[in-house]
Amino acid sequence: MAKLDRLLALVHALSEATDGLTLDEMAERLGVNRRTAERMRDIISHHFDLDEVVDDRRKRFLIRDSLRRVYTRPTPAEVAALQAEVDGRTLAGQNARAEQLASLLAKVKGALDDREKRRLDPDLDALARLQRTMVVAGPIATVAPETVATIQRAILCGQCVEFHYATDKRPEPRWRRVIPYGLVHGPLTYLLGKMPGREDQPVYFRLDRMSGAMVSDTIGCAPDDWDIDAWLADSFAVWRDEKQDVVLLVPRSSADRARHWRFHGQQQIEDLGDGGLRVRFTTGGMRELAEHLFTWGGELVIEGPDVLVAVMRERIAAATMMLPTGDMRPILSQDTAKGAS
Template sequence: MSYSKATDLLRLADMATARFEGVSLQEIAEEFGCDHRTAQRMTRAFEAAFPQIEVNEDAERRRRWRLPRSDPRWLQAQGIRDGELAALDMAARRAERDGAPDEAKRLNALRERLLAAMPSSQARRTEADAEALLEAQGFASRPGPRVVSDLRLLGTLTEALRAPFSVEISYTSADSRTSDRLLEPYGLLLGIRRYLVARPVAGDGKMRRFRLDRIGKARITGQSFARDTAFNLSEFASQAFGSFHSDAEYGPVAWRFSPEAAPVARQFVFHPSQEVRDEADGSLIVRFEASGHLEMAWHLYQWGDDVEVLAPEALRDIVAGHRRTDFPALP
């Protein structure tokens, strides 16, 4: 057996141990990028190498391979690879950078617990290798302006979201009026501006966005509530191009990128629901549905005159007088 195949079997053992129901042929094929027959060969080699494996059928009559979790020596034998530890470190740093201190704290706790399960000499070596890997890869903070978050506020909202508990906030609206709001929180939208997605307890029952920089204070009430299982945060967020959403602006959007800009534009995902089409002249048309014309205009400005707004007309009017011809580079 080649070294690469042995490594694949160890990775398969990780999957079969970590997943409560075990791993299926389809999941093996997806993980290793192989066809169904190769996945079958892997399971046969897996069964030969690990005789304690359990093979069962799930509710859909698919076979699943599972390794018992009862032996903690498996983690010690496998250890933690330097790349895996570096990935945990980078995830924790990103969480701190993006204003999610609670997530950063939990990732660091997981890191320490995993290292504690390893022999001290191996743990020290892995930490040193991971530090070198981080230095070699670099940790690039996302450039550009962003609003500084109140970490105490984020901690309060994160705790309320986890329970979930309703929260009472002091909120200043766009017209500078401050009032107290009682909300049922559902999620956070992170971007240049950060928003709390919540449903006001008193109101029409619709979800609203509340800018974090306009929340003066927040208090957890201790009163729990039942989440609306039909609500999907990702779908709600996709109604906007950026963070801002407007029912009045929501609708079809179409942009045409010039043949010169098309190769660069293909590298972007402008919206989760986008559809792209290559034109005969080499240009690229991108279509999606969203709102937030001002945030779209801010982004389109970077493309100068290499992008044309086909729809909606209101957005076309906003950018009409600001299409530059002298930008030396594309985004």
């Protein structure tokens, strides 16, 4: 390990020398020749900001920042990834999340000194110009940033949240007080809340349907053993109904795609002798699962449960209502129908 020991010793020497070191001084400290010292300097320059100072026609080298700073300084790729996330959230209308991430981005950039900014800017401009977070079709729901901040403050304080809440079926807002069990972000942002003093399960509340959110005087926080990930895994998406044992049969022609697809976080895949697969998992949310399986039309078969088959039939019937009136053409061509059978 002598080579590594000398290299680390040179890193520390370059960071501690206020005036820097020449190649000859590096070689003398390490007991190596000038050419070896030059190679070691080149290696160090790949990982540290190595400054070069000309002193009486001699070049001196030093690492200006503390060694800790080298490992905490963000890279252009990291800053560009955060910038892309801010832009994507903004375009999707998720302003509350976008503002928090934008604030973080500003703090990251603000922590850089002028020299670091000059080093970072060229690469950051190139990466930020050609990176985007895709905004897919979905609901447009504006959430007030203060609503998110209020819920987060309630979580930190161990207090309930109070707000007025409206739904599609009941547009007149009604007052609610709930224990915050978590925030769930996605195309829509939800508060997982549970009524204090009840044994009911937590339910979802859409933040865009809240108004007048405030931290309550009533104490309320999730139990220490509450596992939000396990709770979310009980349902395919937002809709929660009785959990079902789902079994999907994937033919050989679609097996490769299915191997690289996540139907559920706790799925189990069984290899069949004919090259096909059988995918099993337990979850609720049969309607949302059925709607997702539309993207697999003709590429898998629902073996169970019966309730999922029934829901799929309902969704197929509803989908036919989108066709023009009087369109009597078969839904599947004969070749497609044979493949599906």
